[in-house]
Amino acid sequence: MNRKVTAWEKVEIARNPKRKTALDYIENIFDDFIELHGDRNFKDDKAMVCGLARIGEQNFTIIAEQKGRTTKENIERNFGMPNPESYRKAIRFMKQAEKFGRPVITFIDTKGAYPGIGAEERGQGEAIAKSMFEMAKLRVPIIAIVIGEGSSGGALAIGVANKVFMLENAIYSILSPEGYSSILWKDANRFKEAAEKMKLTAKDLYDLKVIDKVIKEPNGDSEESFSKIVCSLKKEIKKVINEMSTLTTKEIVQERYKKFRNMGEFINLQEE
Amino acid sequence: MIVDKIKKQEVKNVKNKKPNIDIPVGKWIKCDNCKEILYKEAVRDNLSICPNCGHYFRMHIGKRLNLIIDDGTYKRFDINIDTPNPLQLEDYPRKLKSLREKTGLEEAVSCGIGNINGEKVVICIMDSAFLMGSMGIVVGEKITYSIEQAVQKRLPLIIFSTSGGARMQEGIISLMQMAKTTAALTKLHEAGLLYISVLTDPTYGGVTASFASLGDIILAEPKAMIGFAGQRVIEQTIGESLPEGFQTAEFLLEHGFIDKIVERKDLKETIYKLIKFHKGGLTYSE
């Protein structure tokens, strides 16, 4: 049974409603966590969970896309599809993290930013752009963890981090394989083929240098394998924060800038 | 003969469902708004605006440059790059090649330095005729390079956007261009330099959700369609049809997301005026 899991199978795993959500990780990785609400402007969008957490003596700011664990919760949380208020709430917590010198940990798990009338009226595009803008210049370390579905700008909006981790069976892509195949090939039924082509698995993204570390997922969805994932995430978070503790704020920003500045190698025609 | 051409074009328009693009097919062009068959020269001489009803056609980079930049002052940046085709799609390089031949453009954006009534600026102009102005590695790199040039030379930055969003053919790497261009803009911001973003029809997706929405001043052409999610996606998601005027420049103005709608004929003067307003700021001591 050690057959390689196909890209499409990973999509299905990442989307499985039983898959652990951001709050499951947050509650288990950190020794203490308190959720805080609202964007101080329009509302508290429950597709994004923000708050404060601690491992030992180290405090963190948490920003997390949250899918529901039940149907009722999913409706409350808009199936983890953020409206602009989510990103504005995230920005508020980023700035607070900077003020109080707390590293930021983000959890990415969304089908995408919500495509709705209200979302457009309240500037979905602007909210995503501004979130990335604030992250790019934030003077504290940021770690982003792709735990499930990382789809489109709605995922990247909280993904401009110094280090990006990704669970082995999570996916990260420009949009869903279904959307990709219907836009590019005008055929919504070629989604499996699209999943293979899109390079959306953790390994593909590591090879493309889009992410920095693949977090292994032991076989099966037992509590034991979950606690192994929690354990490695905790270890990696501590390690990165420890490594970065000697950096100046300028270096922290510069390191992150360089990472995204170099996204997308190109062919230089002048040198040929 | 003429009738033949018109017929052909009509069929083509219906089939491709791509309104407004004035790709030179014969001497005639149909206005997407009033359906009038127009003499191409007449449209061209009228700032690519329908002489019959005032409808804005999408503009080619060359024409946009003529409209905005002083004659003979535009110098394209000497940056000659190509995509490595990160998803290794078989037909993508062929598609790029044929588009280059058809449009005479290298890519969906042209970037350089030029003057606006004598004021030196860094200017980027996108073109929807090239793969819907989508942003892949080349577009992302050229825009980022332009932002860096503006910082280095301490010049105002003007970007004319028109785009369907991040380029599907380059997958996740296209998505990352949103972060790359946005991060570059933080440097411009910290250098205290002016960025005027001009939104033209259509501006969507990953371009709206990155540099296009981050101008100190955001202008738009009348009736330009601007948004994050595409209208079909929204309709499918919410299961109802969209209100009249949804995602137009006027809609964005009403909801507070752009500073001003400016008619094409007034764009150059308005941008010039705004540049002047941002010069000679007082520096107060700490």
Ligand SMILES: [Zn+2]
């Ligand atoms: Zn007309």
